[in-house]
Amino acid sequence: MTSTELEAPSRTRLEQLKEHFAPLFYDIAEGASERDSNRSLPREQIKALASAGFGALRVPETHGGAGATLPELFALLTLLASADPNITQALRGHFAFVEDRLVAAEGPERDAWLDRFAAGELVGNSWTEIGSVALGEVNTRVAPDGNGGFTVTGTKYYSTGSIFADWIDAYAERTDTGQRVIAVVKARQPGVVLEDDWDGFGQRTTGTGTATFAGAAVEPANLIDFDTRFKYQTAFYQAVLLAVLAGSAAAAERDFAAELRARKRTFSHGAAERASDDPQLLQVIGEVSAVAFVANATVDSMAEALEDAYQAAVAVRAGELGVAEEEAANDAAELASAQAQIALTPLVTNALSHAFDALAASATSTAKNLDRHWRNARTAGNHNPWVFKARLVGENAVHGWALPRVWAIGASAGSPTGS
Incomplete structure (x- = not known):
């Protein structure tokens, strides 16, 4: 190589x-429409991702992972969502649990989880209770089994991703201490029943x-104090x-553009001889493309705020930063999240x-299934x-009040219970 050549x-x-x-x-994108039409779970696709190391993206290289930053993780999650947004959401609980273990105190228990992630093991989510639960209450219980272990009993809904997972991150309350905990339960064991009974029109x-947990076993090391959860x-x-x-926006841009490109028919009152050359129709696709661009940029910005919060947590653990600075980074991440949600949802x-x-x-043909993009986004x-978030962001702007970083759902006092 000469001095004039550039590496x-x-x-x-x-x-x-x-x-x-x-x-x-x-491959995931190729089958996404059919899976949506048939309500066929992407078991093989998620298994293939796990085997390829997708679930270990955030795990440090020293533990066999990719060592990805949060902006890198969310760039890949967005790409995956353009292929099939259901799979990105199905892995939501997994990546949240990975994040929690990353900021946990270093030691053998943390290392064991990082090794599991690197081996391709996945974690599902099981927090929400419906029915007679009151706002802020937790009916799922963790009880000592008399032999040094514990059991979990209760019913959760919106257990996204758990049906694909090796472990389930369940929010519960201990009967012996009243402490709120995360019970990490092995998904494949007697006493655990997982149902695919979500009936939403999208996702x-x-x-x-x-x-449903009916005396499912959980090891003492896998009971995690909820108050230590990543902030x-x-x-x-x-x-x-x-x-x-x-x-979803990127996928819609791709599929609607392809439909317009292939369209042979037009209208007598159109603005071009071919629909694909009609400036009015091209404008519509351009507007969708612009929204996809803005949405992607917003996710990038949100991920940077999360990375700041993560780095602050690591610095506090190392004694290099004060708690006040960490709290400020967490508040900034929560605000960015809310602002992004308010803007992107209607957009x-x-x-x-x-x-x-x-x-x-x-275009409304069920065979084309183009409506899945709107249904998934909706x-x-x-x-x-997001309407609640808009009020909270307004309070922040006017009064300087920080947004709540933990909230609950349930029936308020004096209200009938239900979903």
Whole structure:
């Protein structure tokens, strides 16, 4: 190589990871519409991702993972969501639990979990109770079994991803101390029943449904004090839903553009001889493309705020930063999460509805299944209602009040119980 030649820049870790997972993402996208139509769970697709190391993206390289940053993780989650947003959401609980273990105190128990993630083991989510539970109460109980272990008993709904997982992250209360804990339960054991009974019109194959624990065993080492949970958890959970929205927008841009490109018929009062050349229809696709761009950029910005919160937690653990600075980083992440949710939910859902204006009545064919993009975005957007977040962000702007970082759902005093 002469002095006038330039060395090719080395590929970034994100570029390498994108290349590594691209074939899997392609295969996932190829079957996404059919799975949605048939409500067929993506068991094999999630298994393949886990085997390829997707669940260990955040695990340090020293423990066999990819050592990805949060912006790198969310870039990949958004790409996965453009292939199938159901799978991104199905892995939401897993990546949240990984994050919690990353900021936990170093030691053998933390190392054991990092090794499990590197081996391809996945964790599902099981927190929400429905029915007669009052606001803030937890009916799921963890009790000593008399032999040095514990058992978990209760019923959870919205147990997203648990049906695919090796472990279940269950929120419960101890009968002996009254302490709120995370009980990490082996998914495949007597006393655990997982049902795919989610009946939403979108996000049909996330594996969301009922998890029933009837004296399921849990080891003492796998009872985690809830108060030690990573402080930016609600912002993290919301960021995964933002990746679902961004991926849905990108998928809609791809599929609606392909439909318009292939369309042969047009109308006598159209603005071009071919629909694919009609400036009005091209404008619609352009608007959808712009929304996909904004959504992706918003997820990137949100992920940077989460990375700041993570780095603050690590610095506090190392004694390099004070708690006040960490709290400020967590508050900033929560605010960014809420602002992003407020902006993206109506932006993406409206854009995906508008996308149909680029096509004609044939676009509503159930065989084409283009409506799944709107249904998926609308369903993801209904989680943690953004209208409440808008009020909280307004309070922050006017009064300087920090947003709550933990909240609950249930029947308030004097209200009838129900879903």
